[in-house]
Amino acid sequence: MNLEARKYPIGHTKYHDQLSPELIKVMIADMAALPADLRSAVAKLSKKQRQQSYREGGWTATQIIHHIADSHANCLIRLKVTLTEDHPTIKPYDENLWAELPDSLIENYEPSLRMVEGLHERICTVLSSMAVEDFERTYYHPGYQKTFTLREMLCLYHWHGRHHLGQIRVILSDI
Numbered sequence: 001m002n003l004e005a006r007k008y009p010i011g012h013t014k015y016h017d018q019l020s021p022e023l024i025k026v027m028i029a030d031m032a033a034l035p036a037d038l039r040s041a042v043a044k045l046s047k048k049q050r051q052q053s054y055r056e057g058g059w060t061a062t063q064i065i066h067h068i069a070d071s072h073a074n075c076l077i078r079l080k081v082t083l084t085e086d087h088p089t090i091k092p093y094d095e096n097l098w099a100e101l102p103d104s105l106i107e108n109y110e111p112s113l114r115m116v117e118g119l120h121e122r123i124c125t126v127l128s129s130m131a132v133e134d135f136e137r138t139y140y141h142p143g144y145q146k147t148f149t150l151r152e153m154l155c156l157y158h159w160h161g162r163h164h165l166g167q168i169r170v171i172l173s174d175i
Contacts, residue, residue, distance in 0.1 A: 006055040009166030034161040054167040066104040069112035092143035
């Protein structure tokens with residue numbers, strides 16, 4: 001498997017210019033299924049694979065699991081802030097520095113799996129309650145110096161969890 005396939009096993013994020021109610025429902029259903037799919041995949045990891053990376057210089061499986069919890073916690077906060085404020089500026093964070101903190105290195109990732117379960121239930125509840133026009137609400141990301149819509153955010157997080165799940169599956173396939 002080449003480096004690009006290891007790094008992006010499901011490809012890059014697919015952004016949609018418009019979201020139909022049907023597409024929104026499909027994306028939310030995929031997001032709702034992620035926690036169970038993630039739990040199923042990580043249950044197959046050996047002790048050695050938990051500390052293995054999907055590519056040279058990449059995060060370990062353990063770091064990926066903790067990262068999904070961190071990232072999706074930020075997703076929920078950004079989503080709620082954007083729905084309750086007019087064009088807020090969100091707080092960026094350095095995911096690589098977070099991945100090196102002690103709580104991202106501990107092998108017990110059960111708390112992060114539980115976080116992902118709870119976060120996805122809440123994220124999906126909020127997303128399901130939104131009108132199509134709510135997905136055009138915006139926030140400003142100072143790290144990228146760019147305005148994002150909640151439509152773009154839905155596309156990103158719909159992809160994000162599956163992207164990292166794919167990386168864990170790459171580790172599982174390297175037997």
